[in-house]
Amino acid sequence: MGSEIEKTFKFVIVGGGIAGVTCVEQLSSKFPSEDVALITAGPHIKAVTNYKQVSRTLEEFDVEEKPFSVLQEKFPNLTVIHSAVKSLDTRSHCLETADGRVFGYKKLCICSGARPKLLTQENPYVLGIRDTDSAQEFQKQLSKAKRIVVIGNGGIALELVYEVRGCEVIWAVKDKAIGNTFFDAGAAQFLIPSLEADKAEVAAPCKRQRYTTEKPNPNAAHTFTADEYSRGQKPGGVQPGSALGPDWHRGMELKGAEQVSRRVSVEYQCEVEQILTSEEFLVSSKQTLKPDTGSWPVYVQLTNGKTLGCDFVVSATGVVPNTEPFLHGNNFSLADECGLQVNDHLMTSEPDVYAAGDVCTACWEHSPLWQQMRLWTQARQMGWYAGRCMAADVLSEPIELDFCFELFSHVTKFFNYKVVLLGKFNAQGLGSDHELLVRCTKGQEYIKVVLSRGRMVGAVLIGETDLEETFENLILNQMDLTAYGEELLNPNIDIEDYFD
Incomplete structure (x- = not known):
């Protein structure tokens, strides 16, 4: 880093998502006379609102986007630096931002989140949904669409297929059942009728009145090859959550160009073999497999042998931790899925560098009842706990692993x-x-x-x-x-x- 250090802060937090903002709030209020900096690339931060502790470990809250000035007004000791991070030098304890400024830190917390794993980077007909901008782009494309293909089986795919109207949705999942990140085949079977019903017909779920041990109908249109309540069922790969709010589609009209209400069909146990433009499709040897009449801007060839034409493809296949600008020249230990390894005080392998939220991987010995899933709740809990750990370190106080890590x-x-x-x-x-x-x-x-x-x-x-x-x-x-x-x-x- 060639430039002079412009200013050194006691605490620097990178990332304006839930983990970063929660960490900032924790440190700014605990050390009102120390300099705290938040480095964030976007003009908005994610704030936790309407927080409710439902029980000892369960919590509910909304996520709202707010201008970062809201944080600065609340904490006079906080400086928000509106730029992306270009590089980090852990030896000299300083960061360089994309606009060429250099800032020093005593303690750093990396809360840079994760980015969507896209099926392909180049194709304009493949959309990833991760943040507000990409959700708005999706809404715009959808308004002209008659058919879309959704790839993925995590939270964002589940919400999407349910919310879309006026457009045929073909949903390709790699598992035997929908939503296996969150539940098993029996629960999926319970939820499937909601996809087939029109929104108006689905009464709000009500309190239980009677007891039935109704097993799902084996002759229903959607049959599951998985033994529904099988013992010892191995869960699929855990997919990280999304960086939108839990109710990101609220207030967005997700409506296509057709006059139908909801039309969802599911292709199980398949993945994308390749994505073809209409030109590639026409010259491909698969032409004999004419999937449907009419020509579509893009075609998806699935591993089950089907080739489907559509207006665009939604890639909702999980996320990759955003570690890029921090690794060069440093010695961070990374986990298998490339998250920064952290111990039970959320410290990385580099001195004075902590990490929280989707960017990190919890590498302490977990409680037998807890597992990391890159979800909203965990981003908030980790950001809060990281702030407390950094504070305890500065004050040389001992700190116990927080109770929220006892039970998922x-x-x-x-x-x-x-x-x-x-x-x-x-x-x-x-x-x-x-x-x-x-x-x-x-x-x-x-x-x-x-x-x-x-x-x-x-x-x-x-x-x-x-x-x-x-x-x-x-x-x-x-x-x-x-x-x-x-x-x-x-x-x-x-x-x-x-x-x-």
């Missing part, structure tokens, strides 16, 4: 149903050493409990079940539930009375 918990909404995930909700890492209890009331609720050696280790709750606090307690207490057996999910027994 996440509240979200899919297909207009409330979804709560707790612990090893997909039996992650349990092999065959577990059993599942399932209760399903069609159109109302789906409850799955994961038991290991008689103790509850995970749960999926879809609908207004009111069981999240009870189940959270049962998981945290590790009480032996062998005596209750199947009765655990009998709705005529008020389980809350037993365990609260």
